[in-house]
Amino acid sequence: MLNKARIAVLVSGGGTNLQALIDAQAAGIIKSGEITLVISNKEGAYALQRAANAGIRTETVLKSEHPDFEGKLIEILDGDGIDLIVLAGFMSILSERFTNHYKDRIINVHPSLIPSFCGEGFYGLRVHRAALDYGVKVTGATVHFVNEIPDGGRIIMQKAVDIEPDDTPETLQKRVMEQAEWIILPLSAEKVCNNIITEANK
Numbered sequence: 001m002l003n004k005a006r007i008a009v010l011v012s013g014g015g016t017n018l019q020a021l022i023d024a025q026a027a028g029i030i031k032s033g034e035i036t037l038v039i040s041n042k043e044g045a046y047a048l049q050r051a052a053n054a055g056i057r058t059e060t061v062l063k064s065e066h067p068d069f070e071g072k073l074i075e076i077l078d079g080d081g082i083d084l085i086v087l088a089g090f091m092s093i094l095s096e097r098f099t100n101h102y103k104d105r106i107i108n109v110h111p112s113l114i115p116s117f118c119g120e121g122f123y124g125l126r127v128h129r130a131a132l133d134y135g136v137k138v139t140g141a142t143v144h145f146v147n148e149i150p151d152g153g154r155i156i157m158q159k160a161v162d163i164e165p166d167d168t169p170e171t172l173q174k175r176v177m178e179q180a181e182w183i184i185l186p187l188s189a190e191k192v193c194n195n196i197i198t199e200a201n202k
Contacts, residue, residue: 002200005033005083005193010073010090011040015047016177017088017109017185022054024186033193037080039073041092063092070098077102083196086189087146091123096148106146106153107192109185111176113158114142118151128169128176137163139172141180143188156191157184 007030009018018038024030038051039059048058059076066072069092077085087108099106110118110127116139117130131139140160145153159180163172 002083002197005196006037006081007033007035007084007086007189007193008037008039008077008080008082009035009047009051009086009088011038011045011047011088012042012091013045013047013089015045015050015088017181018047019050020182021086021088021186021189022050022056024189029186030190030193032190032197033084037077037082039076041069041090047088070095074098074101084189084192085146086185088185093120093150094146094148099147104145105192105196107143107156107185107188108146108151108153109181109188110142110144110151111139111173111181112142113138113140113160114144114151114155118142120150122151125169125173128172131163132167132169132172139163139176141176141184143184156188159184 009021011018021035025035035056037057039061040048041061043060051058061072063069085102085106112118112127112131117127138160140158142155143157144155147153161176161179
């Protein structure tokens with residue numbers, strides 16, 4: 001009987017989305033899963049410190065040290081019995097080999113309302129700059145399953161955020177994080193974990 005799904009979070013930077021997940025777990029929003037592992041593909045990423053502060057095991061896997069980078073990730077993830085992988089600012093495109101190995105078990109948060117401003121090359125401030133340049137009045141965030149197409153997997157949850165007349169890419173990024181990403185990423189993680197447990201216990 002599976003009581004909680006084991007969650008791994010893959011990170012590359014500061015880990016604000018990771019912190020939102022850690023806080024949601026502490027608040028009981030994520031109750032069907034538990035973050036047991038955080039993996040970074042960048043040495044010294046502050047996200048690793050956030051994980052350590054929460055007592056979560058960390059690993060660093062560098063492409064420069066592992067010719068079969070994805071193979072090493074799979075080895076660590078499978079070794080830890082991971083049920084769900086959350087990409088939280090993970091700056092590495094994953095191949096079909098990897099995404100098929102964890103079909104419907106990888107989720108990502110993207111800072112726009114997919115299918116707008118998404119796909120290859122759309123990340124970080126570029127997404128918000130594109131939204132402002134285009135003149136849209138509403139943007140937001142999307143949590144989706146990950147497949148081999150960047151931002152191409154099935155949508156789990158979306159939340160809209162209004163664009164203000166004086167927004168810059170920086171102010172918009174901050175508001176989308178606070179009003180959308182940090183809310184729907186934990187809720188989506190809980191939803192998928194709950195489904196994993198239900199399926200496993202059938």
